[in-house]
Amino acid sequence: MLNAELARLLYELADLSDYIGDSPFKSRAYRQAGRYLETLQTPIEVIAEGGQSALEAVPSIGKAIAEKILQYLETGTIRKHQELLSQVPAGILEVMSIPGIGAKTARQLAEQLGVHDLESLHNALEAGAVDAVLGAKKAERLRLTIDLLKKSRVRRPIGRVLPTARQLLNQIEQLPGVERALIGGSVRRMQETVGDIDFLTATRNPEDVVEAFCKLPLVKLVYAKGENRAQVFLEDGLQVDLKTVPPESWGAGALYITGSKAHSIRLRERAMARGLKLNEYGVWHGSERVASETEEAVYRALGLEWLPPAMREDSSELALAEQGKVPQLVQRFQVRGDLQTHTRWSDGDHSIEQMLESARAQAYEYLALTDHAEMFLQGSDWLSLFRQRQREIEALNERTGGRPYLLNGLEVNIMEDGALAVPDLLLREAELVLAGVHDAHGQPADQMTQRLMRALEHPLVHILAHPTGRRFGKREPNPADWERLFRRAYELGKAIEINGYTTRMDPPTPLVRLLCESGAWVSLGTDSHRASQLWTMELAVGLAQRGWLTPERILNTRPLTELKAWLRERR
Ligand code: DGT
Ligand code: CA
Ligand code: CA
Ligand code: ZN
Numbered sequence: 001m002l003n004a005e006l007a008r009l010l011y012e013l014a015d016l017s018d019y020i021g022d023s024p025f026k027s028r029a030y031r032q033a034g035r036y037l038e039t040l041q042t043p044i045e046v047i048a049e050g051g052q053s054a055l056e057a058v059p060s061i062g063k064a065i066a067e068k069i070l071q072y073l074e075t076g077t078i079r080k081h082q083e084l085l086s087q088v089p090a091g092i093l094e095v096m097s098i099p100g101i102g103a104k105t106a107r108q109l110a111e112q113l114g115v116h117d118l119e120s121l122h123n124a125l126e127a128g129a130v131d132a133v134l135g136a137k138k139a140e141r142l143r144l145t146i147d148l149l150k151k152s153r154v155r156r157p158i159g160r161v162l163p164t165a166r167q168l169l170n171q172i173e174q175l176p177g178v179e180r181a182l183i184g185g186s187v188r189r190m191q192e193t194v195g196d197i198d199f200l201t202a203t204r205n206p207e208d209v210v211e212a213f214c215k216l217p218l219v220k221l222v223y224a225k226g227e228n229r230a231q232v233f234l235e236d237g238l239q240v241d242l243k244t245v246p247p248e249s250w251g252a253g254a255l256y257i258t259g260s261k262a263h264s265i266r267l268r269e270r271a272m273a274r275g276l277k278l279n280e281y282g283v284w285h286g287s288e289r290v291a292s293e294t295e296e297a298v299y300r301a302l303g304l305e306w307l308p309p310a311m312r313e314d315s316s317e318l319a320l321a322e323q324g325k326v327p328q329l330v331q332r333f334q335v336r337g338d339l340q341t342h343t344r345w346s347d348g349d350h351s352i353e354q355m356l357e358s359a360r361a362q363a364y365e366y367l368a369l370t371d372h373a374e375m376f377l378q379g380s381d382w383l384s385l386f387r388q389r390q391r392e393i394e395a396l397n398e399r400t401g402g403r404p405y406l407l408n409g410l411e412v413n414i415m416e417d418g419a420l421a422v423p424d425l426l427l428r429e430a431e432l433v434l435a436g437v438h439d440a441h442g443q444p445a446d447q448m449t450q451r452l453m454r455a456l457e458h459p460l461v462h463i464l465a466h467p468t469g470r471r472f473g474k475r476e477p478n479p480a481d482w483e484r485l486f487r488r489a490y491e492l493g494k495a496i497e498i499n500g501y502t503t504r505m506d507p508p509t510p511l512v513r514l515l516c517e518s519g520a521w522v523s524l525g526t527d528s529h530r531a532s533q534l535w536t537m538e539l540a541v542g543l544a545q546r547g548w549l550t551p552e553r554i555l556n557t558r559p560l561t562e563l564k565a566w567l568r569e570r571r
Contacts, residue, residue, distance in 0.1 A: 001256075001268065001279050003037045003044050006072055009081055010034035010065075015096045016084035018103035029065060036060040038227045039206075041249070041281035041289075048073050091117020098145055099223060100138065108133055122146050148221050151237025155193040157472045159502030159539050161238065162187065165197045168218060168240065175212045177205040179247050184257030188309045190542030192505040193472065196239035200257040206244040213242050249281040251294035256280035262314035263307075270302050270318070278302070310545035315513070329545045332538050334557045337366035337404065340411065340434060340465060340497065340525025341534070345389050346371035350531045352392055352406065358531035359404045366560050368432050369393065370409040370525075373422040382422075386429055405560055407431050411465060416440040418454030420461070427460040432567055434497065434525075436465030437478070445479040452485055456494060462570055463523045463555075464489065466499040466506040473503070482511050486518035493570065495521035495555050498547075500540025501533075512547025523555045 055066035185198030245253035282292030291301035342348035409432035468477030
């Protein structure tokens with residue numbers, strides 16, 4: 001890890017040196033050393049144990065740079081780097097890191113337009129001032145670049161990013177020289193929102209792979225390209241990072257690229273405490289590599305059981321892994337059906353039959369149709385309307401032999417005071433009833449707790465849907481006493497939903513952990529309003545995994561007969 005960090009400092013030093021107009025030989029030497037460090041597998045601190053002379057013996061490291069490396073290892077900084085930093089405007093490195101802006105251009109922009117960071121560059125571009133200095137064509141390119149960089153800063157719901165990540169993974173796997181590839185980072189950990197996509201590839205030809213990756217059709221801007229890594233942006237500003245390792249470092253590389261940062265830091269500390277070093281190429285005992293090929297082997301070398309990516313967040317997962325008590329988390333294939341979907345009978349876009357086809361494509365045993373109950377009140381005769389839908393469901397079940405079996409469910413709105421929005425008479429007709437908050441959000445926690453409690457305790461309600469009501473970019477989670485609510489659900493034998501709808505992902509991870517500890521039943525639902533949305537069950541499963549849930553308490557891992565019995569028992 002120090003190798004990469006040190007390489008970064010040397011590249012910065014090169015930029016700074018160019019900016020102040022120092023000898024070009026110096027910056028060339030810094031960059032050369034940076035490149036060497038980027039590809040060096042042995043931790044640099046191991047080489048540095050042999051002192052100045054051992055470092056100088058390394059190709060591309062001379063006396064001056066060897067001294068700087070020792071400084072860095074001793075103090076965490078390089079004096080020359082600090083010194084030059086203090087001589088230039090604070091944001092100048094940021095400006096110089098933009099493709100198309102070298103030292104000369106950066107100086108020109110600074111001297112003539114007072115550009116000293118991204119913000120002032122942005123303003124100068126908007127004002128048209130850059131056009132006069134660099135020409136209209138170059139200014140326009142910079143405008144596009146800055147625009148992409150700005151767009152890249154928002155975190156995106158994982159459901160928006162995952163399809164692109166898979167598409168790219170496919171393309172990366174096809175690149176010549178790529179032996180293996182995986183999606184890492186927060187996407188692999190199934191975090192609800194992600195900052196970028198991180199890929200790892202195993203290859204013997206890192207430069208060719210990096211080159212080919214940068215030429216993929218989805219890539220709009222190549223921001224940084226190194227010996228074995230690249231950082232690019234897609235059309236919509238989504239950032240994509242690629243890192244390559246040699247095939248024998250696959251496991252260590254996967255661990256590194258997956259993170260989280262906090263988890264990786266814990267692992268490195270643990271390695272150190274055992275007289276070992278951990279980096280993206282392996283676990284090292286001095287200059288000997290003792291593990292690296294698989295994640296299991298790396299964890300084992302640190303005295304740990306393998307941990308699923310969704311658990312790698314530095315809560316207390318290492319304690320479990322140390323004792324060999326890592327839970328067998330729920331898997332997508334164990335889910336036998338979706339327990340929240342909508343059709344044209346309420347606000348969905350597709351017919352029951354279309355939803356059924358999609359459920360079949362998911363290899364489901366059952367599918368719950370949970371149209372909004374209030375819709376049936378709009379006609380003059382709600383019961384006959386409800387029966388009409390019921391007949392449609394029964395006819396389809398008969399035609400398919402119940403493969404997959406359609407459950408006649410309803411989702412009912414929980415009103416401001418916790419009462420349900422439709423008469424019991426209607427709810428009693430449904431095989432499965434979800435209750436959820438759809439308006440009057442943002443009540444004080446006490447009031448929300450009472451409201452949800454009343455709904456949960458309603459004898460006809462099976463499942464509390466999308467508990468906190470959060471919507472990315474729209475609404476924060478409603479506050480409530482979740483511990484109490486989940487405990488009550490446990491006592492009542494009712495279920496709390498984990499909602500996988502792309503912009504919901506509700507409840508958030510910390511609450512799913514609480515939910516897991518409460519022992520209450522859990523229901524996984526996608527809240528699909530289109531047939532094409534059923535795939536998001538894997539998001540609900542990912543969220544369940546982030547809360548450490550195992551299949552036993554998850555309602556929809558139960559076979560249909562058990563599920564039906566469970567539903568009837570609660571009536
Ligand atoms: P995000 O992207 O904000 O949703 O969250 P992550 O967890 O995907 O974080 P990210 O993309 O910054 O990094 C993913 C992992 O890759 C991180 O846990 C460690 C590793 N990594 C990537 N680049 C660097 C780096 O420059 N330095 C260090 N120390 N680790 C890095
Ligand atoms: Ca990331
Ligand atoms: Ca990243
Ligand atoms: Zn709902």
